[in-house]
Amino acid sequence: MTNIVIIGGGPAGYEAALAAAAYGADITVIDSDGIGGACVLWDCVPSKTFIASTGIRTEIRRAADLGISLETDHTTVALSQIHQRVRDLAFAQSADIRSRLISEGVRLVSGTAKLEPTQTGVRSHKVIATLADGTTETYAGEVILIATGASPRILPDAQPDDERILTWRQLYDLEELPEHLIVIGSGVTGAEFVHAYTELGVKVTLVSSRDRVLPHEDEDAALVLEDVLAERGVTLIKHGRADKVVRDGDSVTVYLADGQQVVGSHVLMTVGSVPNTQTLGLEEAGIETARGGYITVDRVSRTSVPGVYAAGDCTGLFPLASVAAMQGRIAMYHALGEGVSPIKLKTVASAIFTRPEIASVGVSQKAIDAGEYPARTVMLPLATNARAKMSGLRRGFVKIFCRPATGVVIGGVAVAPNASELILPIALAVQNKLTVSDLAQTFSVYPSLSGSITEAARQLVRHDDLD
Numbered sequence: 001m002t003n004i005v006i007i008g009g010g011p012a013g014y015e016a017a018l019a020a021a022a023y024g025a026d027i028t029v030i031d032s033d034g035i036g037g038a039c040v041l042w043d044c045v046p047s048k049t050f051i052a053s054t055g056i057r058t059e060i061r062r063a064a065d066l067g068i069s070l071e072t073d074h075t076t077v078a079l080s081q082i083h084q085r086v087r088d089l090a091f092a093q094s095a096d097i098r099s100r101l102i103s104e105g106v107r108l109v110s111g112t113a114k115l116e117p118t119q120t121g122v123r124s125h126k127v128i129a130t131l132a133d134g135t136t137e138t139y140a141g142e143v144i145l146i147a148t149g150a151s152p153r154i155l156p157d158a159q160p161d162d163e164r165i166l167t168w169r170q171l172y173d174l175e176e177l178p179e180h181l182i183v184i185g186s187g188v189t190g191a192e193f194v195h196a197y198t199e200l201g202v203k204v205t206l207v208s209s210r211d212r213v214l215p216h217e218d219e220d221a222a223l224v225l226e227d228v229l230a231e232r233g234v235t236l237i238k239h240g241r242a243d244k245v246v247r248d249g250d251s252v253t254v255y256l257a258d259g260q261q262v263v264g265s266h267v268l269m270t271v272g273s274v275p276n277t278q279t280l281g282l283e284e285a286g287i288e289t290a291r292g293g294y295i296t297v298d299r300v301s302r303t304s305v306p307g308v309y310a311a312g313d314c315t316g317l318f319p320l321a322s323v324a325a326m327q328g329r330i331a332m333y334h335a336l337g338e339g340v341s342p343i344k345l346k347t348v349a350s351a352i353f354t355r356p357e358i359a360s361v362g363v364s365q366k367a368i369d370a371g372e373y374p375a376r377t378v379m380l381p382l383a384t385n386a387r388a389k390m391s392g393l394r395r396g397f398v399k400i401f402c403r404p405a406t407g408v409v410i411g412g413v414a415v416a417p418n419a420s421e422l423i424l425p426i427a428l429a430v431q432n433k434l435t436v437s438d439l440a441q442t443f444s445v446y447p448s449l450s451g452s453i454t455e456a457a458r459q460l461v462r463h464d465d466l467d
């Protein structure tokens with residue numbers, strides 16, 4: 001029976017454990033903060049639960065356009081109830097995963113793990129777990145998986161104080177809504193929280209170090225979001241790099257590199273993450289890391305030391321729960337000698353849970369425009385879609401990208417209220433190398449937003465015919 005020790009109980013760690021359990025391996029998962037990891041307890045699950053509550057306000061705001069009159073000024077936000085719901089759901093999901101692991105025979109250890117320096121010629125590796133009471137336990141594994149995730153990046157001159165200078169993990173302890181929230185960083189995390197707090201009626205200023213929100217996402221999609229946020233009263237400061245945040249009583253001042261100052265009641269720092277790799281003893285164990293401390297892995301999750309694998313945010317490959325889980329499973333299949341396909345990032349679907357949502361898969365428009373991939377592209381505004389008109393949707397679009405000669409779908413983007421669901425047919429096409437003709441010939445429901453996907457594909461087929 002193969003002995004496996006997994007450090008970290010997030011999606012990378014727990015999905016790996018479940019995959020290996022199916023092969024009868026002897027598995028120990030050591031986690032310091034709670035099964036489910038930061039994903040379930042602090043990041044992904046809490047933020048999406050919080051956003052679900054704010055979405056109700058979005059619907060209420062839209063009601064008047066559809067002929068329903070609601071007293072929007074008199075809706076109240078029970079913040080403590082929203083926060084309690086977030087916490088309850090996160091802990092319940094963590095408990096579910098914990099029970100599942102135990103029922104599959106996985107040994108769970110609550111503690112902080114560190115690798116023992118690798119000894120040459122020895123087949124198994126040792127991991128030392130420090131438990132809450134300070135005692136240590138040593139676990140030996142023929143296979144080790146490091147899945148320790150990442151933590152919010154803290155600027156030296158913007159130290160969180162749990163009250164007014166906050167990371168996204170401290171938001172759910174707020175007792176009252178901020179009067180004026182300054183969000184620093186316009187990546188996915190920043191954009192989602194700007195959206196959520198705006199929907200709760202909070203005045204929000206977004207400080208973006210770049211010339212737009214979501215600098216790494218599809219530009220057309222980011223521009224839609226910028227318009228929407230502007231309409232909802234968000235102040236966007238472009239090319240603004242925050243150097244320092246200072247609290248003075250009930251107010252906070254953000255000092256930008258160009259000399260500007262922004263004053264608000266609270267600051268939310270969303271300036272990225274750093275991998276949890278500093279205290280693992282990687283160097284002594286001979287495990288290579290790249291810039292920023294991310295663990296270097298190949299496409300089957302192997303590190304530079306035989307028998308030691310790494311998966312998830314600590315590798316910095318593509319910081320998504322779905323990718324972390326896939327890397328973890330791949331590591332186990334490889335370690336156990338099962339047939340395994342190396343991870344393919346070109347098929348990963350992801351979504352940004354703003355309103356509208358932004359979802360994408362495969363090759364990006366930017367890569368196509370840069371000439372990295374020859375492709376034919378189409379962008380179809382939802383304004384032409386019957387269902388969108390019925391629902392009063394004014395914005396959004398569907399994009400599909402395909403190979404010029406074969407029409408094989410290589411990517412796409414959807415911007416719509418439920419784009420995270422709408423992207424699946426395009427993801428399915430990318431994963432299975434379906435053509436735009438395959439999509440075009442698929443019946444979509446009339447009227448439906450997915451009708452725009454089949455229609456977009458039809459427009460590319462017409463192109464196809466002219467080739």
Ligand SMILES: Cc1cc2nc3c(=O)[nH]c(=O)nc-3n(C[C@H](O)[C@H](O)[C@H](O)COP(=O)(O)OP(=O)(O)OC[C@H]3O[C@@H](n4cnc5c(N)ncnc54)[C@H](O)[C@@H]3O)c2cc1C
Nearest residue numbers: 008010011012032033037038039113149312313319320321
């Ligand atoms: C605000 C936010 C929202 C997000 N929303 C989404 C989303 O909607 N969809 C999506 O796909 N992704 C989302 N992500 C990304 C997703 O949360 C991460 O990609 C995912 O958590 C990575 O999983 P992981 O297993 O690598 O690490 P984690 O979930 O961070 O788990 C790692 C675990 O290891 C533990 N650990 C660390 N060091 C040690 C040690 N030395 N010993 C023992 N245990 C240790 C940690 O405490 C933690 O419990 C979001 C991220 C953020 C910040």
Ligand SMILES: NC(=O)c1ccc[n+]([C@@H]2O[C@H](COP(=O)([O-])OP(=O)(O)OC[C@H]3O[C@@H](n4cnc5c(N)ncnc54)[C@H](O)[C@@H]3O)[C@@H](O)[C@H]2O)c1
Nearest residue numbers: 185186187188189190209241242270271272319320351352
């Ligand atoms: N819905 C989802 O799936 C979801 C949600 C949140 C995060 N994530 C994952 O997490 C990853 C990281 O996203 P993120 O937004 O947390 O981090 P990020 O690194 O993508 O964005 C941080 C932003 O902050 C900016 N920044 C850094 N220092 C700054 C400063 N001093 N002043 C002003 N701006 C500054 C950076 O230029 C960058 O644009 C995403 O790529 C995604 O994979 C996913």
